[in-house]
Amino acid sequence: MKYCYEEGQKRTGHVFMGEEITRSARIETLRDTLLEAVPQISADRAMIVTEAYQRYNSETIYIKRAKTLAELLEKLPITILDGELIVGSVSDKLRCAHIFPEFGLDWLIEELDGNPVRPEKRPGDRYEIAEADENKLREITDYWRNNNHEYRCKAVLPEETHLIREMGVTDSYWLMIGGEGHLTVNLKRVVKEGLSNYMKRAKERLENLDLSEPSEAEQKPFLESVLITCDAVIKYAGRYAALAEKQAEETENPVRRKELQHIADICRRVPAEPARDFHEALQSIWFINLCIQLENNGHSISLGRLDQNLFPYYKENINSGVMRDEDALELLECLYLKLFQLHKITSWGNTKSFSGYQLFQNITIGGQDMNGKDATNELSYLILGAQAAIKLHTPSISLRYHDRISEKMMYAAMDVVRLGGGQPAIYSDEVYIPALVNRGIRWDDAVEYSIVGCVEAIVEGKQTGRPNGAGFINLQKIMELALYGGKDPNTDICLHPGKGSLADFASYEELYEAFKEQIRYYFKYQVITDNMIDMVTEKGIADPFVSCLVDDCIDRGKTMKEGGAVYDYCGPLYVGMANVGNTLAALKKLVYDERILTGVQVMHAIQTNYEDLTTVPSGPDIRKMLLDAPKYGNDDDYVDDIMVDYFRFICEETAKYKTTRNGRGPIGCIWQPSTSSVSSNVPCGECVGATPDGRKAGEALADTASPTHGTDTKGITASLKSVGKLPTVLVSGGQLVNVKVMPAMLDGMMTRKMVQVLRTYLGNYKGMHVQINCVSADTLKAAQVHPEEYKDLMVRVAGYSALFTPLDKALQDDIIARTEHSA
Incomplete structure (x- = not known):
């Protein structure tokens, strides 16, 4: 059916692909209603x-x-x-x-x-x-x-893991009080086959079980749970069908009555049966997403390659005249507003690492097919257009880049980036696909990757949740422990004594080895923590509904946690990456190469937070020397080579470990690294004292793989060239880079130059990811003073966007402090 898009259009004042963006009266009313609503706990x-x-x-x-x-x-x-x-x-x-x-x-x-x-x-x-x-x-x-899950996790974890969290080295608490998430189920298959076929497959599997075989008898309860949950979801859709029919009978508006009757027909059909058109496909996907959200407390439950998976339905409807582009756009906007309604609350301590009312619900567009051909289609542009019109922080739009992507798509993406909020983020097939293949994923599956969470690539419908999204690892805290001989200066806890401190190291090699020794110890305990949480999750949560939607859980009669998925990966999130590189470079240059300072002098300076004026040189003088040392983000090989070497080390150290599903069926089962620090760089900095990169005690750490705020002083190209030197093919869990530009950088001819910069970085330099904040610091500061005037002001935080005014002021200040590149 055709809807009433033309009635009551409102202009937004923004332009997308040469035309002014408008919102229908329907969308404008729904958006205003939801934006004004205060999030509530039920x-x-x-x-x-x-x-x-x-x-x-x-x-x-x-x-x-x-x-x-x-x-x-x-x-x-x-x-x-x-x-x-x-x-x-x-x-x-x-x-x-x-x-x-x-x-x-x-x-x-x-x-x-x-x-x-x-x-x-x-x-x-x-x-x-x-x-x-x-x-x-x-x-x-x-x-x-x-x-509950939290108690069971704490009961099995070694005492060391609790002390490590107390020190601020690692933190996996969110996995004890929250669910897994971080996946995209096989939505394409659900839409094509319907849940009725999933029930049929489970019944056939049940009927063929040989219960005299223990390995097959173990499958029985899971397969029975598939039947229960799929039937429940179908009945849930039926409740909405009945409600739509009731509202249709009660409304006096004939247009709305027809819409409600159509909605009732759709809900009677999907997700039980295969979708027949674009509207049914979207509704089927939404019901599945919604029920997964109710089953489990995880976030980053995403929608996959929506432009590829739904294109046949869209194209058939357009060609037959059943639907116009305006109708498809409005349906997408309705879906985005449903995603905006979803919220999950976690502890305040955890929230500081995931700020922004964000559930990390990703939609992936663009990319290539398995033959290397550009996969961009008309629906790709509509998905971007819906984001331009709705202009809210969810869903996260992820554009897959490759060397053959059209200029048209790149300019369309910049049109949306120009609106603020860092949407879409851009991911390079030139690196992501080889990184996935490097971990054992087949080419034809790797080329179908989509994004979940911040920057995590997943084989949708075939992979266990949480490809990354294990605990945070505070790299600069581990560096601090190395400098203090293994003892935490804040808590006096010493779990892994070192062979001296900064005051004792006779060479850079001794310093570097001390850091690596602490890395080995704490990385191992991070794996212990997260794997034991996984074991508790497997036995105590199970997640039968979401598991049945991932291949090959039904065929194997196992949940994802038991090894039912085709692929399985997990891994930590690194925090403070640039701080470590800058610390090593400053000490190497000033203490060991040029001998301008001694380790004793630097040690005293950081112990006194650079505030001792009685020494020669004084604390502030030493800090200035350290700040003036080479900094990552300026295309300076002195520091960049150090970054590359230590980053390769931690990537390879991570990949030594296996997940709990190893040997139980899935391909991979490798721990893989990620630089997606979310917003944890702010709270993680609170427990780290002054450090030899010139940072003072308690200040925020560098976010993601980005340079430390304010230290990349030679422009955007130098900054991205430094990042491009990193061995990103090893970061199969996803590399994340924030770039902040003045709005003028995306005006007129400057847009063309920005596109060229991005192509060079993502193509020639094999950058893995980039996201662009295009909101001036002055605007952000004004929003702090008058938040009521900036209710829909959006910014990119890490691998996600957020409305700016509801953020904690500490995080707001951190975003404002990011280096602002200009022409």
């Missing part, structure tokens, strides 16, 4: 889960989780907003965060008690909670105490 899910866990306590974890999801989909309130064309919400609250008590609840009760701060009084990412919801959550606290 107790609904927590109460239903508590009752279900008590009712099904004797069942296997697969059946318990499956029946719990079924009750959620049966009992949670549902709503259809006026004007919606894509339906399905986690709550009747406009922007709602449910609570997942089976993962952890104590942290929330502590925050409700004001420790460290109540959700509605947070410095950023605030959530309101009604008194009735708060009372309900307090009522169920006793049931979940010593009876």
Whole structure:
């Protein structure tokens, strides 16, 4: 059917591909309504889960989780907003965060008690909670105490892992109170076959099991859970069909009545059966996404290569005249607004590392096919156009670049980047595909990669969740430990004594080896921590619904955590990468090469936070010397060679380890590195004292693989050339680089120059990724003073965008401080 796109258009004042962007009255009203809504905490899910866990306590974890999801989909309130064309919400609250008590609840009760701060009084990412919801959550606290994922994880972890977190070296706490996520299920297959075919496959597998064989008998509860969950999701769609029919009967608007009747027909069909057109395909994808979000507390649940997977439906509808481009665009905009409604709350400590109300829901466009041909199509441009029109922080749009991508697509991407918010981020097939193949992924699967989370590439529908997204590793904290002989100056904890301190090292080689020795020790414990959390997840969470949507879980009769997926990878997130390189370079040059300073002098300077004026040279003088030393980001081989060498070392050290699925079926099972630090560079800096790169105690660390703020002083090309020297083919978990430019850099002819810079970096220099913030520091500072005037001001934080004004001020200041490149 055709919709009413032309009625009540509103101009946005922005231009995309030569035409002024407009929003229909429908989209404008929905967007304003959601943007004004305050995120709220709901107790609904927590109460239903508590009752279900008590009712099904004797069942296997697969059946318990499956029946719990079924009750959620049966009992949670549902709503259809006026004007919606894509339906399905986690709550009747406009922007709602449910609570997942089976993962952890104590942290929330502590925050409700004001420790460290109540959700509605947070410095950023605030959530309101009604008194009735708060009372309900307090009522169920006793049931979940010593009876959830957090407790089970803490019970099995070695004492050292808790001390390491206390020191601030690594942090995996978010995996104890949150879910896995970080995946894209086989949405293409669901849309093509429908859940009815998944149920058919599970039934056939069940009927053919030889229960006298223990390995096959073990598969029975999982396969039964597939039937329960798929049936529940189909019935959930039926609830929306009934609600749409009811609203159709009640409305006096004949146009809306016809829309609601059409929505009811769609919900009666998908996701149970194959989608027949573009609208049904989008609705099917949304229902699947929504139900995965309700099953599990993870984030980064993404939509894959939407332009490739849905293009046949779009093209057939356009060619037959059933749909116009305007209709397809409006449907995409409706989907984006549904994604914007989703929220999940975690502890304030974790939130500081994931700030911005962000669920990291990615849509990937562009790229190439398996024959190397540019895969960009008309739908690719519509997906970009929808982002230009909606201009909100979710979904994250990820553009796959390759050397044959058209100028038209690059300029279209710059049109959207110019609007602010760093959308789309750009990922290079020239590096990502070889990096994946290097880890054992077949070419025809690697070429189909899409992005989840910040920059993590995944073989959609065939890979276990969390290809990266293990704990954070604070590289500069490990460097600090090396400088202090293995002892943490903040806590006095010393788990791995070194062979001296900075005051004792006689050569750069001794310093470097001391750092590598600490890396080996703490990397090993990071693997221990995350693998043990994985073991607890496998036995205590299971995730039967999301697993059944990943190949080959049904055929193997296993969940993803048991080895059901075709591919399996995991890995840590590095924080403070540039700080380590700059520290090593400064000490090498000033202490060991030129002998201008001694290790004793630098040691005293950092111990006194560069504030001792009585020494010669003084603390401030020593700091200036260290700041003037070569810095990564200026195309200076002195420091860049050090960065390359140490970065190669940590990549290879990471890949020594295996995941818990090793030997159980999947290809890979390798730990792989990533430089996606999210927003953790700010809290990770709080526990690190002054360091020899000139950084003072407590200051934010460098984010991602980007140069330290303000130290890349020779322009954008020099900055990107430094990054391009890194051995990124080893970073199969994803490399992340932030670039901040003045808005004038994307005006007129400057856009052409920027495109040329990007092509050189991504192609010739084999850069893996880049994202561009195009908002001036002056605008950001004005938004801090008058937040009410900048409600939809968007910025790129790390591998994701966020609305600027709800961010914690410490993170706002960090974004403002990033080097701002000009023409």
